[in-house]
């Protein structure tokens with residue numbers, strides 16, 4: 001069974017980290033309604049959902065994808081690139097401990113889970129403003145014995161690798177080629193975002209479906225033309241916090257340890 005972990009939006013989300021977007025007012029109540037819509041969608045797609053309580057003083061804590069990388073065998077506790085986000089790791093570690101053996105990235109490494117795109121036994125890892133070479137080396141050492149291959153990819157113009165490219169099918173990726181070199185993904189089938197929707201490359205694959213933001217209608221049409229089952233959700237408020245759909249959920253096979 002698939003397990004999904006989310007976290008309620010912090011009341012301090014308006015003080016979130018921002019790198020590539022300008023600060024705009026965030027309507028907290030609207031953001032929370034949209035987040036509940038995402039949670040309903042995860043349940044409708046068959047996930048057993050754990051919705052963790054708000055971390056009132058950690059503005060970005062809703063973005064549970066970044067402090068940890070969950071694989072089939074282990075969970076790697078990241079050391080988020082933004083120091084304000086490092087305290088987010090502790091309670092997520094508690095939530096994951098029943099499911100996975102925990103390991104950690106340590107200084108001088110910094111890693112955000114949003115920079116790790118897993119396809120089967122390959123981990124594409126974005127070198128970004130948040131994720132550095134030391135962390136990529138550590139991650140490689142941790143996962144090589146488990147027979148994962150790590151492929152390093154440079155990300156420019158956006159926050160995370162998964163702002164630029166995400167999985168939308170077994171061997172299919174949705175990509176904005178302006179933010180990541182598609183060369184690393186040459187063996188995969190690539191669907192490009194509509195040029196008018198550069199932020200549309202972030203989709204969350206759950207089973208045979210994809211959760212996708214309502215506002216990117218042109219890119220959604222491209223996905224549907226490829227016979228991809230798309231569940232749309234409103235996600236405009238957390239987009240102002242520079243968060244996408246994948247950022248808001250950890251989804252993994254739930255076998256307990």
Ligand code: GLY
Pocket residue numbers: 016017018019060063082085159241242243
């Ligand atoms: N606001 C999301 C991040 O910068 O990590």
